[in-house]
Amino acid sequence: MFGRSKKAEDIDALLPDEPSGKNYFLEKGFSDLGGTIRESFEANGKTASKSFSSITGSKYSGAGKAAMGVLYFFAGIAVAIFGTILTLLISVVHSIIVFVIMLVVYAGLGLSKLIDGIYRHTLGLSVVCDRCKVKTELPGYHCPVCGKTHYRLKPNVYGIFMHKCECGQKLPATFFIRTKNKTTGDVYRRRKLDAVCGNPNCEARVYPDESRPVTITIAGSPSVGKTAYLTAVSHELIEGVFPKAGCTVTHYTPEKETMYLAAAKDYKSGETAKTIESTDRDKPSAFSLSFFVEHAKLKPKRLLHIFDIAGETFIRNAEHERQLQYSYAGVILIVDPMAIPEIRDRYEDELDEIDALSIGGEDPNQVLSAFVAKVQNAGVIATGKQIAVPVAIVINKIDEPGVKDVFSEDAISAYKAAHADCEEDKITDRMCRDFLMENRMGNFVTTVDVNFKTVRYFACSAIGHTRGQGIYEPKGVIEPIRWIAKLTDKQLARLLDAGSE
Numbered sequence: 189m190f191g192r193s194k195k196a197e198d199i200d201a202l203l204p205d206e207p208s209g210k211n212y213f214l215e216k217g218f219s220d221l222g223g224t225i226r227e228s229f230e231a232n233g234k235t236a237s238k239s240f241s242s243i244t245g246s247k248y249s250g251a252g253k254a255a256m257g258v259l260y261f262f263a264g265i266a267v268a269i270f271g272t273i274l275t276l277l278i279s280v281v282h283s284i285i286v287f288v289i290m291l292v293v294y295a296g297l298g299l300s301k302l303i304d305g306i307y308r309h310t311l312g313l314s315v316v317c318d319r320c321k322v323k324t325e326l327p328g329y330h331c332p333v334c335g336k337t338h339y340r341l342k343p344n345v346y347g348i349f350m351h352k353c354e355c356g357q358k359l360p361a362t363f364f365i366r367t368k369n370k371t372t373g374d375v376y377r378r379r380k381l382d383a384v385c386g387n388p389n390c391e392a393r394v395y396p397d398e399s400r401p402v403t404i405t406i407a408g409s410p411s412v413g414k415t416a417y418l419t420a421v422s423h424e425l426i427e428g429v430f431p432k433a434g435c436t437v438t439h440y441t442p443e444k445e446t447m448y449l450a451a452a453k454d455y456k457s458g459e460t461a462k463t464i465e466s467t468d469r470d471k472p473s474a475f476s477l478s479f480f481v482e483h484a485k486l487k488p489k490r491l492l493h494i495f496d497i498a499g500e501t502f503i504r505n506a507e508h509e510r511q512l513q514y515s516y517a518g519v520i521l522i523v524d525p526m527a528i529p530e531i532r533d534r535y536e537d538e539l540d541e542i543d544a545l546s547i548g549g550e551d552p553n554q555v556l557s558a559f560v561a562k563v564q565n566a567g568v569i570a571t572g573k574q575i576a577v578p579v580a581i582v583i584n585k586i587d588e589p590g591v592k593d594v595f596s597e598d599a600i601s602a603y604k605a606a607h608a609d610c611e612e613d614k615i616t617d618r619m620c621r622d623f624l625m626e627n628r629m630g631n632f633v634t635t636v637d638v639n640f641k642t643v644r645y646f647a648c649s650a651i652g653h654t655r656g657q658g659i660y661e662p663k664g665v666i667e668p669i670r671w672i673a674k675l676t677d678k679q680l681a682r683l684l685d686a687g688s689e
């Protein structure tokens with residue numbers, strides 16, 4: 189019923205031994221039964237052959253010996269016949285009892301497995317580690333008494349409802365069971381146990397509770413505005429869209445909250461700082477802003493991870509960790525229009541001094557090849573095969589000359605009027621494609637279409653104006669997120685719609 193992915197199996201193969209004893213019946217029920225029956229017959233056989241071998245070997249002589257011989261003979265026959273029948277009967281009764289117990293045990297295991305599996309799968313519960321980016325169905329749970337990590341805390345050979353840790357502490361192995369801490373007396377469910385990443389090579393702390401991850405990755409070369417986009421979009425979501433839709437937002441960890449507060453400060457002052465490449469090999473290159481979103485119509489709560497990266501690391505393919513986040517909910521590739529040679533040649537002189545110094549200068553075609561390779565690698569997709577993960581190509585900085593008029597509200601209305609056949613939500617997509625084609629970027633558009641099955645173009649301005657000129661006034665930053673949500677998470681998309689009205 190729940191087909192397991194190749195990646196999940198790869199992770200399973202890496203897992204260390206579980207610090208739990210196996211359930212007796214599940215591990216040894218049948219083999220012990222076989223052993224007991226075999227031993228009973230052997231013992232019976234031995235008794236019978238002992239009687240037969242005593243026929244001639246008794247210490248009596250003459251008539252006594254003959255009488256004892258006859259006695260041993262009949263005793264042997266009796267053991268061989270009646271003993272065998274009796275052993276057979278006992279074995280049958282024993283087998284029936286064991287079979288009944290096993291039936292109950294296996295039915296219990298099957299049921300518990302099914303209920304827990306259905307619960308986790310229908311709710312889409314899983315864990316995406318913000319350090320190693322690996323996605324697992326369960327994290328590694330810490331035993332609250334001895335601290336050992338249990339990577340398989342679900343109904344299996346270690347237990348149907350509970351697993352017993354080596355230290356003797358019982359741990360809840362399904363969502364519906366509670367166990368009591370033998371030292372403190374606290375009672376808790378599985379979701380409340382301390383947890384680490386389900387990838388045993390990582391061991392980063394994770395705090396998934398019971399949530400469904402929504403992982404969005406922002407990509408692009410240096411200075412295209414990735415961090416400005418993250419600042420703008422997280423602020424719009426956390427302060428505007430989600431509260432308006434009636435959602436509660438909670439930061440994932442105190443560190444993530446600090447990160448958000450720094451972003452919110454930049455938002456107010458209209459600033460953005462270059463992302464410094466992390467030189468520490470133990471630190472991940474891509475890092476996320478992560479927060480929970482809760483609402484009565486959102487079951488379970490969502491854990492949004494929005495990943496940013498230093499453009500230098502991205503373009504040089506110098507990431508410390510495998511970029512698995514590219515294979516999850518969706519990816520946003522940010523493009524600086526000034527990186528398009530045609531546009532730059534014509535409009536560079538008109539740029540504000542700060543904007544002129546902040547051009548994301550890498551050739552978009554080269555950026556695109558690095559991007560395609562990364563997404564292929566994350567999803568283990570062979571070159572030449574189309575990639576399914578939704579890709580939003582976002583032209584940023586549309587407040588700048590050269591693009592300002594192309595994507596202005598007037599221009600959008602005029603485009604709509606001239607293209608009555610085009611669906612409302614595809615207008616910007618068509619406008620962006622036209623814009624790129626007209627500026628000798630046809631190759632870029634074709635390469636995107638060849639490699640990605642699900643693509644949409646967007647135009648936005650993260651800051652809304654040149655950096656350092658007052659509070660952010662973002663335009664069009666929510667749209668890519670809404671589009672990704674519509675494709676991958678209907679409940680979340682409805683709330684984003686409600687909060688964007």
Ligand SMILES: Nc1nc2c(ncn2[C@@H]2O[C@H](COP(=O)(O)OP(=O)(O)OP(=O)(O)O)[C@@H](O)[C@H]2O)c(=O)[nH]1
Pocket residue numbers: 408409410411412413414415416417460461462463464497498499500542543546547584585586587588648649650651652653654655
């Ligand atoms: N005019 C304008 N400038 C922007 C906008 N977004 C970003 N910029 C400018 O582009 C510069 C780079 O933006 P960042 O967000 O730091 O770019 P990044 O992609 O994160 O760059 P790295 O961290 O180096 O990878 C900023 O310092 C701004 O000057 C925008 O919406 N409008």
Ligand SMILES: [Mg+2]
Pocket residue numbers: 414415416461462463496497498499
């Ligand atoms: Mg940055």
Ligand SMILES: [Zn+2]
Pocket residue numbers: 317318319320321322385386387390391392
């Ligand atoms: Zn991890």
Ligand SMILES: [Zn+2]
Pocket residue numbers: 331332333334335336353354355356357
């Ligand atoms: Zn323990």
